[in-house]
Amino acid sequence: MSRKQRTALGAGILALVFFIPPLTQSAYAAEPVKNTGGAGTEQTGGGDDTGIYAAARITYSGSVAANGGTGNVTSINVNWTPPPCWYAPYLGAKDFKKKMSKDIESQLNTPGIGGTAGASLTQLKRHYEDDFGWTDTPGYKDYNVEKDGEGMFWAGVENPSEPDVLKRGSCTDLPFWVENGEAPPPRYEQAIRPEILAALAYQHMELPDTKVSLAPEQTTKVNLPTWAWLDKAVFDEAQATAALNVPGFNIQATTTARPVSLTLEPGTDDAVTYPASGECTINDDGSIGEPYARGKAHRNPPCGIKYLRSSGDGTYNLQATITWDISWTGTGGAGGDLPDGTFANGQAVTVQEIQAVNR
Known part of the structure; x- marks a missing residue:
């Protein structure tokens, strides 16, 4: 046998x-x-x-879902x-x-x-x-x-x-x-072992529900570039720790998620994104995109959207998906990388037609 x-x-x-x-x-x-x-x-x-x-018992701490629930990160x-x-x-x-x-x-x-x-x-x-x-x-x-x-x-x-x-x-x-x-x-x-605890911390990690800043905010116009950005202050790394502590055997692992990019999906095919791929990479200072300010109206945003058609009586569901680079460290100096994770957040955007009157 x-x-x-x-x-x-x-x-x-x-x-x-x-x-x-x-x-x-x-x-x-x-x-x-x-x-x-x-x-x-x-x-x-x-x-x-x-x-x-x-x-x-495996205990979880840090940026984790409540009551041991599964987090919001998708590999x-x-x-x-x-x-x-x-x-x-x-x-x-x-x-x-x-x-x-x-x-x-x-x-x-x-x-x-x-x-x-x-x-x-x-x-x-x-x-x-x-x-x-x-x-x-x-x-x-x-x-x-x-x-x-x-x-x-x-x-x-x-x-x-x-x-x-x-x-x-x-x-x-x-x-x-x-x-x-x-x-x-x-x-x-x-x-x-630490590798398994790191994977479990990943499974239970709860990333922040970050809302992308838009200008114009919520309501924009057809063919008007909409600027999008995330400030470093609200867009930072998150950590989750899983630990097993029993007599004679104590191990733990901390999984760290660092934001690396933001991908914009307008919610309609009648739109263009900036850049064309829709993926806005992180800046040197840890932010993404660039806030709109007076005097920038003639420029295309480094991160943003231009809608080509009105949303009518409804709205478009703008999906902002953040990609996170995920790594871990554990007991005994162990550590390594885990697959990147994503978390998407939807925002309703109203797009109005600009009315012109010919005399």
Whole structure:
């Protein structure tokens, strides 16, 4: 039997005996739920409450959506997605033994259990009790109880913001032990680390709802260039931080979004943009475009629009899309780039026809 087959079999049996509740919105509350089990909650370890204090909440701070919601940044890379699930610290050894052994025994004593399911449950029990290697992973003696306080068992956690239920539940490896202060084994590519936290910070980032300044403002005339600009004071970088803090394992990552350009879409084909591409790049001082001032009427704006037809009794929906360069830094000096992000803001523009009278 291949490693993939054994892992799938182990995950199937594990699902029978050991349900790990997914990380839900309650995990982001100021007062996390206690003693309910599962990553994303807080627990005390050991039957006498003297074991390791286990907490596997990811906390978000900075420019992030409220209550752990998804932010408003759209990646320009359609193939890039945040992690659908990950592995994170779950329980100390004593707590893990208490839960796992109880669930396995309950299933083994179920009337009619047998065949492949019964054999696999027996192997699962041996895996954690008798140091039996299974699914290409080393086994454990008595659930590693002698090491309680020196590490934690890690388990899969679902990303509650992932819409695809199959992807969300794809972290199906058996819970595994990680010593305090050490990184998980390389085979667990989805184990929580700074890169994953950076992607989650990206997913929850909330960029400012910046309104483009226009001259003329809101109402303009046919064939009259409309100037558009963004001042540096209202158009600056934003940061979002995701952190995981548990005994013996504390990591975080900060994702930074820096504005680089503004793209104008007039809301009608009967218009021209300045520049012709519609993309206004950032100036040396951090602003975009140029404010209109008296004496500039004879010039075309460096960033703007000219409407060629009246909007009639309605308005045109001017879309101003800001492109942000996104990078991250994390624990241990890690860092890198993430795909650029965009955020669009719509503004209603009325375009009037200039009436002329011939005498």
